[in-house]
Amino acid sequence: MMRAFLLVLLLAAPAMAQQLDPNNSDGDNGGFTLEPELDVDGAGEDGSFGFVIEEEQEKVVTASGAVVRALDRVSGALSDIEMMSGQTIGYGRLFVTLGECRYPESNPASNAFGYLAIRNKSDGDTLFQGWMVASSPALNAMDHPRYDLWLLRCITS
Template sequence: MGSALLLAACDQPATDGEVVEVPITQADPVATATTAAPADDYGATPMDERVAVLGLLNKRNNVAEEIELKPGESREVGPVIVRVSACERTAPWEMPQQTGAFVQVDIRGRGEAQHRRVFSGWMFVESPSLNVVEHPIYDVWVKDCTMRFPGEEGSAAAAPTPSGTPAARPSAAPTAAPEAVAAADPAPDA
């Protein structure tokens, strides 16, 4: 806005120390619409409907648990309290693809009355070593953030699977008709 005032005064004649008032006009609605802040996550799942999937490992007894929390929720597992404040996944059209959650981990040690914060920050599935819970007994990591973007509703990858059946994963190998394969790879002459 300040630069608009400076540029608006450019067509005024130069004066010797005289203050020139320039009227402020309404901003161009087309320019404002293209430079306005984007819509909240481009129509993605609202934050309170997302679900972060975390892993919790007790290194002493090798017991691992999967914890599902919505942002704002916390769960106490033994002496560990895990809180999730946010859960994000990049849109399918953005690169690089990243999935993360803002996690806080509080642990109560033996003989301690209060929990002590051992971690507070973002954790990413693709970069687990970026932010690590540094604790000798417990390890916490992000596995997934369940959310959707517009256009994903119809895709098989984003659709939930019926309970008890795994999602079918498409093969990476191209599929071709048998006659196309036979024509491309002729039999050796005898």
């Protein structure tokens, strides 16, 4: 009986959904504006209306190495590993290779990002391969039941 009720409710949902009519003559759209209004007379001197026409790309510098933090969840051991670009190190049951580390030229202490390849020692399977961002480690994280590794910073000198 419950399944039949849910099926009827599921089939009736599109019919009950409210649709906004952009040509509604009484002007009542539930407080929503359907089309943005542009103030053509409010254009700036360059005629850009305050929008960014072209975004300037921030210049980055390639560092000689990086610092990677590693956590063994079983033992609770936390290690900071200094690596040079192209170097492969062993950590627990993993091989960690640093391809490259880059950072913004204007602010070396922020937003470092590095290319890491992490493989299993026993069978050589690639567990992670890609860019990690120091300021957002969960953005592209390695998924492993025992180990967590993330980029801390680039080595600048």
